[in-house]
Amino acid sequence: MAPRRTEWDFGLSRLTKFFAGPWSHERTVDETIADAALGHLDEPAGEAAWAILADAVRLEQSSLSTEVITTVWTVASEGGYNLDYFGVDGRDWLRQVAAVCSEQARQAHPAGTSVIEAVAASEDSVRAVVAAIAAAEPALAAKAGTFFGHKPGEVVRVLELVAAQVDPDLGFRLLLRVLDACGVPISDAQYAQYEALGEVFGHGRFHVSDVEYLTRYRPAPRTA
Incomplete structure (x- = not known):
């Protein structure tokens, strides 16, 4: 399932906003990911979840070091959910994000494909x-x-x-x-x-x- 391009930010870059400091600890980590995966009201169900999932999987499966992943997340999320502080490995974090979003996408499209291919960019x-x-x-x-x-x-x-x-x-x-x-x-x-x-x-x-x-x-x- 390919995500439709929303009028707004999407994917992992949008997810960072939900954890921006000071991040609200009234919501659990998984609940916050799920909130982001719901998307905007004008988006078809499941597409926001899929966009986050695709970014997370590609980044987690890339050749980049875990330190690079952690740095990107920390700065983009304004340090709100600081992986180093909570002792969370950057790749483990992306796997957690992917697990939550995969379930959201599956519920919206039970018959949809879960294959995420590498980007063939020019x-x-x-x-x-x-x-x-x-x-x-x-x-x-x-x-x-x-x-x-x-x-x-x-x-x-x-x-x-x-x-x-x-x-x-x-x-x-x-x-x-x-x-x-x-x-x-x-x-x-x-x-x-x-x-x-x-x-x-x-x-x-x-x-x-x-x-x-x-x-x-x-x-x-x-x-x-």
Whole structure:
């Protein structure tokens, strides 16, 4: 079952928002995953769950190190569900996410296929996303204190690895999520580049626009 492209963010990048700090411990971890897997009201049943499942499986089965996976999750989720703090292995975490979403997708489509194939991305799309990630490094460096102990260069590196070795679409979605989560200012030219990439990947009209406000965002200067 291929996920329909929603008008909004989707997949693992959307899941990180449900765990954004301070994450509400009034919900269990599995309940929070299940909430994200329900999707938006205008989405067919099961498709949001499938989108998260596909991202989680591809990332878990990739050649990326567990440390890279943990870093991506920590920064994108604003440290809300800190895997290191809770002693959770990054790959075990993705398996847990996949298990919950697989059940949600199965309930919606009992006869649906559960085969998730690796992404066959074009070299052009990989290069474009990696270039967009690299171009964001100076702005990320200005917000170095928001990355939960990770250096800006490390954040850029792990995003590039996701884009190049797993899925450029996922790498791009996680870039947008990190910029939004950490309040990283971007230029009008960067935003235009993100809009163009969003069109390439078929993202919905309310997806890339999540970061449009960052073109006007200027953090207040620190006082001594």
